[in-house]
Amino acid sequence: xxxxxxxxxxxxxxxxxxxxxxxxxxxxxxxxxxxxxxxxxxxxxxxxxxxxxxxxxxxxxxxxxxxxxxxxxxxxxxxxxxxxxxxxxxxxxxxxxxxxxxxxxxxxxxxxxxxxxxxxxxxxxxxxxxxxxxxxxxxxxxxxxxxxxxxxxxxxxxxxxxxxxxx
Amino acid sequence: xxxxxxxxxxxxxxxxxxxxxxxxxxxxxxxxxxxxxxxxxxxxxxxxxxxxxxxxxxxxxxxxxxxxxxxxxxxxxxxxxxxxxxxxxxxxxxxxxxxxxxxxxxxxxxxxxxxxxxxxxxxxxxxxxxxxxxxxxxxxxxxxxxxxxxxxxxxxxxxxxxxxxxxxxxxxxxxxxxxxxxxxxxxxxxxxxxxxxxxxxxxxxxxxxxxxxxxxxxxxxxxxxxxxxxxxxxxxxxxxxxxxxxxxxxxxxxxxxxxxxxxxxxxxxxxxxxxxxxxxxxxxxxxxxxxxxxxxxxxxxxxxxxxxxxxxxxxxxxxxxxxxxxxxxxxxxxxxxxxxxxxxx
Numbered sequence: 245x246x247x248x249x250x251x252x253x254x255x256x257x258x259x260x261x262x263x264x265x266x267x268x269x270x271x272x273x274x275x276x277x278x279x280x281x282x283x284x285x286x287x288x289x290x291x292x293x294x295x296x297x298x299x300x301x302x303x304x305x306x307x308x309x310x311x312x313x314x315x316x317x318x319x320x321x322x323x324x325x326x327x328x329x330x331x332x333x334x335x336x337x338x339x340x341x342x343x344x345x346x347x348x349x350x351x352x353x354x355x356x357x358x359x360x361x362x363x364x365x366x367x368x369x370x371x372x373x374x375x376x377x378x379x380x381x382x383x384x385x386x387x388x389x390x391x392x393x394x395x396x397x398x399x400x401x402x403x404x405x406x407x408x409x410x411x
Numbered sequence: 412x413x414x415x416x417x418x419x420x421x422x423x424x425x426x427x428x429x430x431x432x433x434x435x436x437x438x439x440x441x442x443x444x445x446x447x448x449x450x451x452x453x454x455x456x457x458x459x460x461x462x463x464x465x466x467x468x469x470x471x472x473x474x475x476x477x478x479x480x481x482x483x484x485x486x487x488x489x490x491x492x493x494x495x496x497x498x499x500x501x502x503x504x505x506x507x508x509x510x511x512x513x514x515x516x517x518x519x520x521x522x523x524x525x526x527x528x529x530x531x532x533x534x535x536x537x538x539x540x541x542x543x544x545x546x547x548x549x550x551x552x553x554x555x556x557x558x559x560x561x562x563x564x565x566x567x568x569x570x571x572x573x574x575x576x577x578x579x580x581x582x583x584x585x586x587x588x589x590x591x592x593x594x595x596x597x598x599x600x601x602x603x604x605x606x607x608x609x610x611x612x613x614x615x616x617x618x619x620x621x622x623x624x625x626x627x628x629x630x631x632x633x634x635x636x637x638x639x640x641x642x643x644x645x646x647x648x649x650x651x652x653x654x655x656x657x658x659x660x661x662x663x664x665x666x667x668x669x670x671x672x673x674x675x676x677x678x679x680x681x682x683x684x685x686x687x688x689x690x691x692x693x694x695x696x697x698x699x700x701x702x703x704x705x706x707x708x709x710x711x712x713x714x715x716x717x718x719x720x721x722x723x724x725x726x727x728x729x730x731x732x733x734x735x736x737x738x739x740x741x742x743x744x745x746x747x748x749x750x751x752x753x754x755x756x
Contacts, residue, residue, distance in 0.1 A: 271550060275488075278543070298532040306539025307569060310546070314565040317550050317558060370528060371589055 250290060257283040270316050278309045295371045415518075424524055427504055434709075435658035436466040442713050449717045469651075476647035484644065485551040492548020493645065493652035499541040500659035506530040507666050508592045509701060510676045510694035511685075522694055523592060530591035531579055534667055535572075538622050541660065542568040545624075545631060548653070549641035560640030563724070564631035567621055570731040571628075575618035577739035578611040581746045582671060595675035600682075603674040610742045612672045614735055619664040621731070624657060626716040630724055665708035669701060676701040 260283065263276040281304045288297035378386050440455065440462060447454025455462040480489055510522035527533060542564055549561025585607045586594050598604060605612050621628040632640030642653045669675060676697035685693035722730070 275547070294527065294529050295532075298529045298536055301536040302532065302539055306536055307572065310539070310542060310565050310569055313543075313546055313550075314562060314569075317546070317562055317565075 246290065250287075253283050253286050253290070257287070271313070274309060274312050274316060277312075278305055281305050281309065295374050419520055420524065423522070424505075427509070427524065428501065431501070431504055431659060431662055432655075434662050434705075435655055436470070438658040438661065438709060438713075439469060439654070440465045441709070442716070445710065445713045446717050449714070473648050473651040478647045478649065479644075481552060481554070481644050483553045485553070488547050488551035489644075490649070492544050492546075492551055493649040493656070494544075495547060496541065496544025496656040497652045497659070499537055499544060500656040500663065503534055503537045503660075503663040504666065506533050506591055507663075507670055508595045508675060510698040513694045514690035521592075522698060526590060526592045529589050531583070531589050531594075531671070534591075534663075535576065535579065538575075539568070539572055541622070541656075544653075544656065545641045548645070549631075552641075552644035554644050556637045556639070557641050557643045560631045560633075560637050560643070563633075563637075564624065564641060567624075567628065567630060567727065567731075570728060571618045571621035571735070574614050574731065574735035574739040575622065577736065577743060578608075578614040578618070579671075581611045581739070581743045582608055582615075584743070584746045584750055591670055591675075595670055595677065598674040599677050601674075601677075601679055603672065603677075605672045608672065608742075608746070610738065611746075612668075614739050614742065615672070616668060617730075617735060619668060620712070620715070621727075623660040623664050623712075625661065625712055627719045627722050628727060629721060630727060633721060635721075661709060661712050662705065665705040665712070666701070668708055669704035673704050 257280055260276050260280040264273050264280065267273050267276060281300065285297045285301045285305070288294075288300060443465070444454040444462070455465045458464040458468045480486055505524045506527060508521075508523040508526070513520040513522060545564040546561045549557040549564070582604060583589065585604060586597055588594060588597075594604070624631055630640075631637075632642065634640070637643070642650055645653065676694075678697070678700045681697065684696060688696065
């Protein structure tokens with residue numbers, strides 16, 4: 245049952261990600277992206293990673309995508325106001341996309357798919373175990389990434405601040 | 412999974428769903444009655460004794476009205492908006508423990524739909540999802556006032572989610588668990604979290620007002636500036652769905668506040684009463700106590716609505732970013748220091 249559920253959810257994730265690209269209206273794209281993130285949340289639950297699932301739910305679906313939607317609504321883009329892209333841009337886009345596809349397929353091919361990673365502890369995804377691992381084994385990367393976020397935050401505030409005196 | 416388990420959960424979910432819908436329906440009547448009382452008038456008193464059937468009459472009126480979909484509106488999203496608002500309002504109550512475990516014969520029946528170990532975060536996620544209904548509905552109506560309302564709803568929701576999350580973190584430092592069931596059990600015997608987290612509770616309550624779009628934070632539907640805000644173009648039952656979602660959210664927010672800070676189903680002298688009436692009636696009394704707390708909070712929501720005027724938009728943002736977030740961070744630091752000192756002693 246678990247395997248068939250996985251295939252159903254995986255199919256839905258891929259289907260909605262494709263819909264993100266193919267829908268003409270940017271708002272529809274964002275809504276499809278939200279559904280894609282929701283299917284990712286289900287994937288995490290299937291992997292027994294409850295904390296990661298709920299954080300994905302809160303941060304990506306509840307905060308980041310709301311901001312995306314907010315911005316798009318503020319700009320109010322639609323098909324009429326979108327400028328026509330020149331053919332040169334289109335060709336460049338196709339070439340870049342193709343090279344990305346080839347890179348991805350190549351890297352997938354070099355992976356050893358036949359020996360999957362087996363989790364040593366099934367309950368690793370629960371909050372308590374995850375917290376213990378984060379604050380002991382992976383303390384340095386955790387702190388460094390939090391500093392990175394702080395830097396990004398300060399940078400955003402600096403950029404957003406109107407400079408009152410002209411230089 | 413045995414059949415009795417499924418039947419048990421099915422009954423519990425149905426009861427909770429019906430009760431929350433009933434409470435939401437009668438909240439509309441209570442709101443008008445309380446508004447009447449606060450403004451020194453009678454309030455609705457024509458339908459039934461003392462206006463008891465007013466919600467039924469309102470519901471009938473909403474069903475009978477013509478459903479209008481604006482010509483240039485996006486039809487699918489226009490209908491999806493209110494549906495989503497109603498859906499997210501309904502699923503929040505799934506993790507709230509309504510009472511102690513009931514014991515019938517040798518079966519233990521928990522009065523909680525599911526006890527996931529990230530209960531608080533689940534509620535937080537559902538709350539943050541709730542804004543999509545308003546945003547999608549406001550955008551799809553293709554009206555600039557609706558769009559303004561939707562944008563306000565989004566920015567308000569994002570801004571007040573941060574202090575709400577921070578106040579929950581301080582609470583977690585005290586309780587050491589994310590499961591609402593364990594938090595309720597921990598508050599047994601008058602050991603309520605409000606005693607440890609008064610500031611955290613204040614922040615959480617202000618944020619709940621903002622997240623449920625109640626006055627003084629009802630800027631998204633501010634009729635003096637935006638006609639009707641995000642639901643300007645809605646009529647009939649879709650308008651009713653938005654209104655219903657607001658009252659359901661209020662009910663869930665009240666239940667969450669009672670569970671997190673005011674002891675949930677616990678009340679003084681609980682063990683004595685439980686010993687007296689046995690393990691079937693005892694949890695039901697606890698449930699009644701929880702509902703009494705919830706009603707007190709709902710009354711408080713309404714009391715504030717008819718007392719405090721609406722904020723200006725910049726005041727709202729200043730309060731969120733410059734007052735509540737620093738206060739919440741200070742609360743975390745103070746709680747952390749206090750716990751460290753307490754552990755050392």
